Amino acid sequence: MKNENSLLAQLIKAFKILPGVGEKSAQRMAFYLLENNREGGTKLSKLLTNAMENIRNCASCRNLTEDIYCDICSDTKRDNSTLCIVESPTDVIAIENSGSFKGKYYVLMGRLSPIDGVNPADLGIPKLIEDINANDIKEVIIATSPTIEGDATSFYIKDQITKENIIISRIAYGVPMGGELEYVDNTTLSRAIQGRREIEK
Amino acid sequence: MKNENSLLAQLIKAFKILPGVGEKSAQRMAFYLLENNREGGTKLSKLLTNAMENIRNCASCRNLTEDIYCDICSDTKRDNSTLCIVESPTDVIAIENSGSFKGKYYVLMGRLSPIDGVNPADLGIPKLIEDINANDIKEVIIATSPTIEGDATSFYIKDQITKENIIISRIAYGVPMGGELEYVDNTTLSRAIQGRREIEK
Structure with a gap:
């Protein structure tokens, strides 16, 4: 762009903060909205402002929500006795989409x-341990990522849980379904x- | 997402109108902004509103600009005697980046x-022909895309230019630089x- 300060150049630059968006994609996005979908662009803008101002962490599980408690925490039909600890809100979505877990979550946000x-307090681990001690939780499933830091987080949490008669498990890591060993x-x-x-025989 | 009406679900849906953005990318964008860059999200939102409201077509070349005339049309150093006809603002950027053209542009916007x-009036072709007749243009370079519609547009424009002593050219289409024939x-x-x-010998 010739003029770096033009509104168009600034908009393209602003799009580039999004993950996975480089110069070309940012240009395509800006031109697409300007040429074909100004209404959609205005709507996106309004939702962005609204979301940036009003979405916060759930008071119970730290997931993102616009209310005090997120949908899952407010859902009385879910099983309060199992707690799944994940790193981020996308992990909650992934597990929810798999349809294989009906308990509650705790989102570390890192x-x-x-x-x-990044220390335990930043991840709300003290509050997590308090919650586990205060509530009738029978199983804690740790679903942190299979990385050095994810493993360390998992070990740390496991060590902090001193409550008796509680099952602490970690989700299975291995060959993905349909994956060829080679x-x-x-x-x-x-x-x-x-x-x-x-x-089993 | 469980709750289709939540602000987060709406934001993710709004991101999906962008070209090349599907469900997963839209999720990543929304979560990235909410978790790591709320300031950037707010800035993007403001620029979007501003751009959607204030960017219009240049009164001379139809390119996108927030002023009455775009930067290129207002630039007195550019060569007024050659006019390059392109389909979209991104084509202008591409040619400008190649540094191989110093004349003015006319953007058909399609x-x-x-x-x-989409008929000639939608592409501003009558105004283009008027401009060519009224101004001292010596060469018109048609740089529409090498597609059936781009070719048709090129032929149509060529036929409409009745002015004498004017060179009408089309950019070269062929094997790209560094391309292997096979x-x-x-x-x-x-x-x-x-x-x-x-x-030449």
Whole structure:
């Protein structure tokens, strides 16, 4: 762009803050809205302002919500005795879409990383432990990511849970369904072998 | 998403109107802004409203601008005697970035397509012809896309220009630089052979 200060150039630059959006995609987005969908652009703008101002963390599980408690925490039909600990709101969506969990969640909004200054308090772990002690939770499923930091976060949480008669589990990491062994990376295969389970007779 | 009417679900849906953005990318965008860059989100929102309301077509070349005349049309250093006709503002950016043209532009904002109801008046072709007749233009370069509709648009414009002593050219279509012949598609190769030029001795 010739004029770096033009409204168009500024809009293209603003689009580039979005993840996965480079110069070309940002241009396409700006021109698409300006040429074909100004109404959609205005709507997107209004929703953005509204969301940036009104979406906060759920007072119970720390997931994102515009209310005090998120939809899942306010849902009385869900099983209060199992708690799934995840790193981010997208993980909640992924697990919800799989339809395989009917309990409640706790969203850490990150993972332990002393180098980046992310400590247990930033992830709300003290509150999580309090919640576990105060409520009638029978099983805690730790679903942090299979990375060094995700593993460390998982170990830390497991160590902090001192309550008795509680099952602490971690979701299974291994070969994905439909995955051909020869294309699976070494770390995943190694995890799959470590995590092998006896076949019931 | 469980609740289709939540602000978050609406924001994700609004992002999906952008070209190349599906459900997953829209989720990533929404969560990225909410978790890491609310300030950027608010800024993007303000720029979007501003752009949707204030960016219009240049009164001279129909390119997008927030002023009456765009930067290129207002630039007195550019060559008024050559006019490059393109389909869209992104084409102007592409040609400007190539640094190979110093004249003025005319942006059609589309191409002739009777099936979709796009006629010459929609593309501002009558005004373009008036401009060519009224001004001291020595060469018109038609840079519409090498598609059936782009070709038709090019032929139509060429036929409409009745002024004498004017060069009408079309940009060259052929094998791209660095392209291996064996990977070039048939239509491009056919164009490249049709458009062959004698090598000067």
